[in-house]
Amino acid sequence: MQELAARLAGGETAAFAELYDACANQLHHYLVVRLRSRDAADDVLQETFLRLARLRHAFKSVENPVAYAFTVARNEANRRQQRAGREGFSLTMEDLFQVAGQDDREQRENTEAVTKALRNLTEEQREVIELKFYGGLTLREIGEVTGVPQGTVATRYRAAIGLLRNSLAKEWS
Amino acid sequence: MEDDGDIERLLAATVPRQPAADLRATILAAIAAELDSRHRPAKWQSWLGHAVAASLLFSVATFFVVDWSEGRRMARWDARTVVRSDVAAVTDAVASVSDEDTARGVEQYLLSQLQDGARPETADLREEIEAIQRWAEAEPFANRSQGDEKTQDHI
Numbered sequence: 001m002q003e004l005a006a007r008l009a010g011g012e013t014a015a016f017a018e019l020y021d022a023c024a025n026q027l028h029h030y031l032v033v034r035l036r037s038r039d040a041a042d043d044v045l046q047e048t049f050l051r052l053a054r055l056r057h058a059f060k061s062v063e064n065p066v067a068y069a070f071t072v073a074r075n076e077a078n079r080r081q082q083r084a085g086r087e088g089f090s091l092t093m094e095d096l097f098q099v100a101g102q103d104d105r106e107q108r109e110n111t112e113a114v115t116k117a118l119r120n121l122t123e124e125q126r127e128v129i130e131l132k133f134y135g136g137l138t139l140r141e142i143g144e145v146t147g148v149p150q151g152t153v154a155t156r157y158r159a160a161i162g163l164l165r166n167s168l169a170k171e172w173s
Numbered sequence: 174m175e176d177d178g179d180i181e182r183l184l185a186a187t188v189p190r191q192p193a194a195d196l197r198a199t200i201l202a203a204i205a206a207e208l209d210s211r212h213r214p215a216k217w218q219s220w221l222g223h224a225v226a227a228s229l230l231f232s233v234a235t236f237f238v239v240d241w242s243e244g245r246r247m248a249r250w251d252a253r254t255v256v257r258s259d260v261a262a263v264t265d266a267v268a269s270v271s272d273e274d275t276a277r278g279v280e281q282y283l284l285s286q287l288q289d290g291a292r293p294e295t296a297d298l299r300e301e302i303e304a305i306q307r308w309a310e311a312e313p314f315a316n317r318s319q320g321d322e323k324t325q326d327h328i
Contacts, residue, residue, distance in 0.1 A: 011208045013201075013204065013205050013208055016201070016204045016208075017201055020197065020200065020201060024192070024197065024200075025192075028189070028191070028192045028196075029188075029189040032189040032190050033189055038190045038191075038192070038193075041190075041192070042192055042193050042196055045192065045196065045200065046196070046199065046200050046203065049200045049203070049204055050200075050203055050204065050207055053204045053207040053208055054207060056208075097187050097188060097189055097190065107186065110183055110186065110187070111187050113183075114183060114184060114187050129184065133181075133184040133185055133187075134189055161180055161181070164180050164184070165180050168180065168183070
């Protein structure tokens with residue numbers, strides 16, 4: 001990671017390709033759920049990597065380039081939401097997840113249930129879930145990205161999981 | 174749902190929508206262009222450079238034009254002979270009764286006196302000039318050369 005950070009700071013194009021392959025999919029998943037739109041996620045992902053290239057000298061002091069990329073992506077997503085104005089949270093399964101062509105009826109029902117359950121979380125809890133499951137980050141990395149202590153992240157995570165379990169239990173009862 | 178592990182497995186099984194197919198190529202091309210542009214000056218930097226170069230050239234050209242025209246002006250000033258009005262009046266009076274050469278000689282004499290610090294008594298000189306004039310009118314034209322000599326003696 002340190003070696004990759006040094007190459008990124010040096011402006012090596014291949015290093016950026018390496019970083020892209022290491023985290024672009026997880027970043028995109030996180031951004032889709034966060035922004036509720038694949039097109040918006042595409043735009044923000046591109047903005048994120050361009051910003052990383054412009055701010056490449058900052059990689060000199062970065063220990064974890066992937067977590068840093070998530071921090072930049074989160075800031076870009078926040079800016080985009082501020083520009084667009086924060087609309088009400090109206091998650092739809094089709095906006096977020098791959099459901100087209102899902103033949104597995106159980107899988108489709110599960111996806112629908114998760115979508116509904118996510119609506120019941122607070123914004124902070126939902127962000128932890130987004131970064132953990134769709135971004136693939138550890139709780140420590142989520143703390144780095146969001147700028148809150150790891151203990152706080154763990155507390156939010158446990159609360160979110162508890163709420164999701166209750167919501168899903170009601171859904172299936 | 175039995176435990177938190179089930180919830181985590183369920184969440185992990187939901188796959189968000191995938192990026193556009195050509196997104197990787199687009200982003201990497203944009204990054205390459207961005208990294209390539211680091212050696213090129215920005216547009217405003219190029220514009221500023223051109224503006225500075227143009228203003229320097231303009232300043233140098235203006236300096237030479239002003240210097241040249243000032244030199245010409247000073248040369249004209251140096252070439253000009255400034256003659257005091259009273260000296261000029263005497264010179265004109267002499268010219269009217271004799272000729273240009275004599276008048277120029279009188280003028281040179283007066284100017285040399287001024288340069289030496291001695292102010293010529295132009296009133297006395299006028300009287301002499303009037304005498305010369307009277308003589309010039311009385312003398313026949315053939316004897317004018319003698320008059321010229323007389324004028325020179327006065328000078």
